[in-house]
């Protein structure tokens with residue numbers, strides 16, 4: 001049943017409970033402020049009374065989101081879990097991406113800050129936040145509680161080739177800057193055999209505070225604003241179980257933080273009359289929002305949706321007779337009893353390991369003809385065309401120069417309008433150089449057979465044969481659309497938010513999530529997003545509230 005929002009006001013309203021939202025909501029509430037966290041999706045983890053489970057989890061406090069061996073279920077049955085308005089995969093449940101992802105977790109390389117981020121967000125500024133994040137969310141490369149790693153034949157065979165080629169084994173989060181010719185075990189936020197992360201750390205401390213509130217099944221339709229001053233958030237009740245109406249911030253001093261993800265945050269800004277005119281015109285013409293949209297004289301013209309980015313994914317496949325496949329998909333409906341027993345009784349065994357048996361993870365770096373160093377993360381998993389196959393995804397990340405664009409459709413769905421993959425010669429060169437290098441390294445492995453590319457195919461022909469589309473290259477690591485920077489997007493710059501993460505042209509609207517990243521991270525991005533949210537909280541809390549005389553101005557522009 002939908003219920004009307006109460007008239008109570010909040011110092012901070014945070015929209016979206018993903019990697020960015022959970023962390024910033026907790027940090028803001030730690031200051032003693034009242035915080036309302038809005039999540040449009042339903043509950044997920046058993047810790048928070050989620051209910052979606054495999055039958056063997058009935059009578060336990062676990063859901064599909066908690067058990068590492070079931071993390072692949074998102075690719076089998078995503079109804080009611082994946083966002084239905086984004087066109088690309090994203091989690092729309094409590095926790096967002098960090099409830100549905102593979103929980104791979106890396107301390108960022110210093111270049112992830114120093115190359116990508118503006119002043120005030122460099123590695124020296126970020127260190128204490130990264131440390132804090134990793135203290136609250138420890139990383140772990142042996143997820144099973146009995147201290148064992150299971151079915152490691154793939155890891156062992158591939159790393160033989162890497163060893164011969166001169167790669168070095170590292171404990172990845174002890175050596176975050178060693179990202180060239182190094183390899184590691186897959187490293188996760190899993191503790192006690194269950195998904196950990198911000199749902200089991202930041203959200204726990206936040207929920208223990210009396211002035212913290214969480215409303216699930218409650219979407220934000222748009223912010224309510226007069227000029228650049230936001231007074232509240234208009235709500236959309238979801239799943240017939242959330243809140244409706246409008247919820248307001250504390251008059252004069254309240255703030256709204258948008259943490260709805262790369263697609264969701266851009267969409268919310270568009271619906272709030274903030275973005276490029278072509279996109280705002282789409283909203284204006286839409287049957288859903290058109291008649292009630294904020295009037296055109298209040299629009300704020302910013303490059304929302306631009307600078308879209310993702311890791312460029314390129315899959316190669318090998319096989320080796322020693323590799324042993326485990327049917328994690330079968331673990332949902334027809335699991336092996338010994339494995340569920342080991343998991344349920346001791347949080348041990350193969351089901352404590354993330355499906356589909358990830359690792360090794362390895363790294364290479366490539367100097368481009370444009371003088372830019374590009375980082376590649378290679379991610380192996382036991383899955384492929386045969387039972388002895390392994391897929392290794394090459395993720396081209398930090399240093400890429402290609403960018404795309406996200407836009408909004410008349411039905412108010414977000415989509416990738418311009419693909420961000422391999423638009424520059426040097427990005428493509430890095431993909432090819434990396435593949436050539438790893439092909440020769442893996443040729444050192446006795447008994448290894450190439451499935452794709454075939455041993456006779458040239459790397460260039462192979463790379464050219466894969467379309468540069470999200471379906472073929474997508475990595476689900478979307479960033480960009482609301483870029484941070486000092487170059488104000490209203491006057492020709494690229495930035496949507498300033499160095500305090502405040503949306504240009506507003507008094508009290510902020511964006512804190514993957515969408516503000518100017519460039520791609522070296523590894524899977526969640527660790528960096530948590531750190532960004534910690535940093536943003538510090539900067540937002542240090543900001544003075546706007547002076548009252550400015551608040552009353554209806555059409556001020558700043």
Ligand SMILES: Cc1cc2nc3c(=O)[nH]c(=O)nc-3n(C[C@H](O)[C@H](O)[C@H](O)COP(=O)(O)OP(=O)(O)OC[C@H]3O[C@@H](n4cnc5c(N)ncnc54)[C@H](O)[C@@H]3O)c2cc1C
Pocket residue numbers: 015016017018019020021038039040041074089090091092093094095096097098100101102103104105218219220221259260261262264265268476477478512513514515524525526527529
């Ligand atoms: C299948 C998959 C696997 C992945 N694997 C990994 C991995 O192993 N390691 C890693 O580091 N990264 C991984 N990622 C990426 C990572 O999860 C994301 O980069 C990260 O979660 C993005 O954080 P965010 O805060 O920007 O947005 P999200 O985590 O997407 O959170 C946004 C939240 O906002 C909510 N929301 C959206 N619109 C509204 C609205 N209008 N009102 C209210 N709520 C709203 C959404 O429901 C969602 O909960 C994976 C992603 C996917 C989809």
